[in-house]
Amino acid sequence: MVSRAPLDGAVPVASPAFPTRTHSHEAKGDPVLNRKTIARAMGALTVLGTMLAATPAGASAEAVLHGKCTACHVEQDGVFSRISNQRKTPEGWLMSVARMQVMHGLKITDEERRSVVKYLADTQGLAPSETAGFRYALERRLNTPESFESEQFAQMCARCHSGARVRLQRRAPEDWQRLVHFHLGQFATTEYQMWGRDRDWFTVALDEVAPGLARSQPLDTEAWKAWRASTPPAVDGQWTVSGQMPGRGGFSGVMTVSTLAGKDRHAVSFEGAWDDGSALKGQGQAVVYTGYEWRADLQLDGTPMRQVLAVEPGLMRGRMFQRDHDEVGADIVASRQQAGNSRVLSVYPAYLKVGQEAELRIVGTELAGDVRLAEGIELLGVARRSATEVVVRVRAGASARGVAPVTVGQASGGALAVFERIDAVRVVPEFAVARIGGNGTPTAKVEGRFDAEAWAAGADGQIGTADDYRIGVFPARWSVAPFDEQAERDKDVQFAGVMDADSGVFVPGGAGPNPARRMMTNNAGNLKVLAEVGQGAEVVRGEGHLIVTVPRWNNPPIP
Template sequence: MKIKTITAALSSLAALGAALAPAPALASAEALIRAKCLPCHTEGDEGISRISQQRKSPEGWLMSVARMQIVHGLKVTDDERRTVVKYLADTQGLAPSETDGVRYALERRLNTVEQFESEQFTQMCARCHSGARVMLQRRPAEEWEHLVHFHLGQYPTTEYQALGRDRDWFGIALKEMVPELARTLPLQAEAWTQWQARAPQVVKGEWSMSGHMSGRGGFSGVMKVSAAKGKDLYALSFDGRWDDGSAMSGKGQALLYTGYEWRGDLVVDGTPMRQVFALEDGVLRGRMFLRDQDEIGADVVASLQQPGNSRVLAVHPAHLKAGMAAELRIVGSGLQGEVSLPPGVRLLETIRRSNAEVVLRVEAADDARGVHQVAVGEARGGTLAVYDSIAAVKVMPAFAVARIGGNGTPTAKVEARFDAEAWAAGPDGQIGTEDDFRIGFVPANWSVEPFDEVAVRDEDVKFAGLMDAASGVFVPGDAGPNPARRMSASNVGNLKVVAEVAQGAERLRGEGQVIVAPPRWNNPPIP
């Protein structure tokens, strides 16, 4: 029973995505909470104990309800859980400003290296799970204190783990961390009060969309959104194309939590995908990723075609070499009026245009360079980099984690995906100054090397996985002991990621790192 519950509730975002189909004839959320929660929680002047004293993201509330099922034997159906999570996220959620800086956890950007101002917070809270999990909730001091007691009661070895046994962990947690959390992450906040009073945002209509997926490239298209049966539930369809000309299309549904938290569940070219976006002033921003491989995803921005929402989202491709001609696609909303190109870039031909896309044939002068804005009438926001030569290449991300898996085990492999980011030198021709500018992603030849002497000794290049030379996609090795390795170790490793970009006879080299780690056994909605 527990295994089934864990699988249904905590396997990536599957449970939350399934919330997109509201159940018919369900009791109201308030009635469900009273019937299912009050047998253990108490009700008083300040609401329901422990529940009314918290605010969280949709994923945070999902984890709370699932924990009640797993640990305390709460009996709810999937439909009942969806109804309760929707209600709690709407009435006790987070304002957009309260999720700023930590949305990477919601968007499954698992290679993010966290950095927090408070070193104590990093050591006390962000060493067993992400700090973002804490930052994505709000509580009063008493409730933060409850959370400290819960941690020590549920995980008694906390005091004896790394960064715990060398200090008075429990004393610091109660006397120092609780006041800090209550001050920086309070239950009552003006941002939430103001957000609850806001007017509903417009969702229905046609959205111009632009994105980039590591290992695959850029894409753009139009997402049509219409109302579906259910509060804040929408049907969506997407038609677009990759930058290499391949068509892409998809259909699905989306549910809007808290007035701005967009969660989509769709199938794109036969592949189930999720969307985790934030909606603000006619713009959606976030990430779209594979439902069953959340490390494979795209950064996405979209804008609604409506009066007063003229924007340039992106230019595809985002860079142009001096002295060369190319076809550019300007993607955005309300693209009406004259096209303004960077200095030194000449319009040769307008191939086609609409409110969502303007396709041009252009040519850059030999002396054109720099990053400049591209505008279409009143629509602004996109840029085009014009360069004469590449001075440096960076591997993005600079650090990534892949995980072994498969080989008859219940855990899948977790890939690592990289892009080669080109940079141009400033006017002095020297790279490494503040005048350098980003060109954008460029094709590269990819390989891996041992990261250090231990990796050489253990032959990590041979065993830890394979890098696709053309795409920058690293697929880790199989899980389990490997008799061919020293001491029959598993296929973990530490590798240097190398991107080589050809520029005439010159080969420019960028370096990154991938840690090939053990399987991912625990994969909650918020890491």
């Protein structure tokens, strides 16, 4: 396996060895392109990306394809040159159409663009199985470290953009080759950069990489044929939703989905509460692309939020994040309230200490029947119950140590951890990237957000062994420290940003050269993230790694 930096990370692009580092010069670029144009284009894409779910698709996509796209793309018997040779995600089609607008003079209205993106995603999309393993890119999980079996793929494709961007496409063989021509024609320094100049890049790309992609990601697949022939899962109705947001906590509630005029458009409302009891509510709209790609824009307590979810029968999974700060987001799972769709989504609290007596709230759908917990957890009584929530009083006995399923009748999916003591704390994510921003520049700061995850050693009393178990997220005291001597010497802790001691939210410093720093460097930094979880008089410590680096100037919907 070839390990890489996270999607959002600073990938080394220069020489074979890097005993040194600097703060001021990383990221990749292309001197040949007009940087302002590209920045504008990518900025436009970001804005467009937030509009996938907005207004009705009234304009006819076919009319746009025949009336506008044929200015450059040859149409014969309903087959369009280039266009008909590709399948991709809604975001993938959005990036292509928007590029035609920004780079190639296509003039269409926002409504026409939404219409044509919807049409192409529906008719030339990806089957659910074809997006499996790469949804992190659509869900804007920019801290995801990618790794690929093929070193060649990592070096030829995934050094400039995410590998997921490639994996989320299907093309005809000649179109993969044309994609190579496009890359070198548009980004002329591709063949000069590290992992480009050590080989005959163009020949390798044309003769090895493109044919390989044509084999592994062909235009025509059984999966797509089968998906197109199937009936898409229903989305209207009420959904029980559960989520977990690093730096804030868990929440649950009910999402109501009702059909609007226009294909696959829905009104969405959400009413729920954070696990600490504070309310969380709002409403918005959703569009379902390709029969399962749920994209919703909501205002939740006044904050614009996006949902990127995959719909399965009775189930939706994915991520909800702030539209304008996509690093602030929650993993969410939703279960449709329908007969026979029994499911436990979450249990709050998710852990109990041995001897603790507590109210346990079980959230899900079709919660009928007996509540079953681990042996050793005494069920003291049922406080209240409905089809979507069961609240019981329990006491955790010593014999219940470990993690055991929580079921209600036929409904499964929940778990409860019981622990005697915390033996280790892990900082999650273990490795993260924050980005300086603001300070008069057009790019916002990207925060780092961390959870402290407590672990128990298991029966053997040894941490780091197979029987360790995760207890759950604990409140912690947060701080940062220099990662190494260089970071200490450059005073990264002083300049790179501020860690909130209570929430684990790191807000990076302003962008641009800082005259107060050595060599006028910017506020980048290399930091340890330290979490301290109290346990009586004792403190259990965890450590993560945070890179604070330069802004992402190009920020398209798929990184």
